[in-house]
Amino acid sequence: MAPFKKIFCLVAGLWSRANRPAKHLSIGFLTIGGFVAGVMFWGGFNTALELTNTEEFCVSCHEMGDNVFAELKTTIHYSNRSGVRASCPDCHVPHNWTDKIARKTQASKEVWGKLFGTIDTREKFQAERRRLAGHEWDRLKANNSLECRNCHSVESMDITVQSARAATAHQTFLFTGEKTCIDCHKGIAHHLPDMTGVEGWE
Amino acid sequence: MKRILINITTALGLVFYATSAFSDGTATLRQGTPITSEAEAPPITKEENTDVKRVRNYPEQPPTIPHQIRDYQITLNANKCLSCHARTRTGESQAPMVSVTHYMDRDNQVLATVSPRRYFCNQCHVTQVSARPLVENEFIDVEDLIKGEQ
Helix, strand or coil: CHHHHHHHHHHHHHHHHHHCCCCCCCHHHHHHHHHHHHHHHHHHHHHHHHHCCCHHHHHCCHHHHHHHHHHHCCCCCCCCCCCCCCCHHHHHCCCCHHHHHHHHHHCHHHHHHHHCCCCCCHHHHHHHHHHHHHHHHHHHHHCCCHHHHCCCCCCCCCHHHCCHHHHHHHHHHHCCCCCCHHHHCCCCCCCCCCCCCCCCCC | CHHHHHHHHHHHHHHHHHHHHHHCCCCCCCCCCCCCCCCCCCCCCCECCCCCCCCCCCCCCCCCECCCCCCCCECCCCECCHHHHCHHHHHHHCCCCCCHHHHECCCCCECCCCCHHHCCHHHCCCECECCCCCCCCCCCCHHHHHHHHC
16 A cells, blocks of 8 residues: 555655746746747657658568568569659558557557567568468558558559550459459568468469 | 690690580570670560460460569469469459369369469469560461361
8 A cells, every 4th residue: 555655645746846836937938948849859759750660770670671671672662664662661651640650659569579579580470471461451451552542543543554454453443442452462562471261362 | 644645635625626616606505605704684575465365376285374474473372363363253353264174183083272283373374575586486386287288
């Protein structure tokens, strides 16, 4: 009972101090100082957040660098005729701020995984691959493949320059809203896990 | 002394033979590029992507793939080809179904899914590129052969 009482006294003491008007500091200092401190905190927070949204940051962990990033390198999203590259955060981090914060909060689980070595060997990664890929498929399915559409929009898609089968498929399934990108385009940037039981795969 | 002389003559003979083989116009894969320098890589050819079926050159020929298959994974885990060409998928994809022989084991027993021995599609089915043939092809279709005899 004693430690609980102690903590309560501490919290109550802090609250009463925070609740009391300032004795020596002027209201101007507190307002302007608070504003400046707020700007600095916000700027610092966003800069730090953006630092975690870079390819270098992702690949700095060998779990990413040796597995999924190595696989990306052979695909069209890494090297192509037009010279545009989609790197990790382009597909895996939402661009919209609230969605981004939500995803970053989820990613604290990934820090846990890193600390405890959940996928720190190739074998462990392969064993978890179906589950991890499933998370990304679910996310893209739920947001209607938003991260694909950040670059590939239906409005700017000229199906006359696509191959006949691509044009037909996009007209039949994409334009009608019957399917979303990820339904057909799984495994375009990484190796696939065991697809047994995944819809659309034999 | 005699042995050394024989060795030297053999070595000289070999060198002469090797140099004459390169200079007498023998067709080599290196196409005359000396062994000491690196040959220029041939240009990368374009994979045909017309979606138009090609005529088979003989009845049992595995049909060639008339579209690009870049990054289509055919692994232990996944087979992208079957996402369109498997029996159950053809309604949606309107792609030609994998031949029924691929659903049979080697005793001609029909199976529910593609037989494991037929699983790796591009062991037989390949795409075509817009490249000039390296050597002249004198293949004659059996139909033309029969017509020629009549």
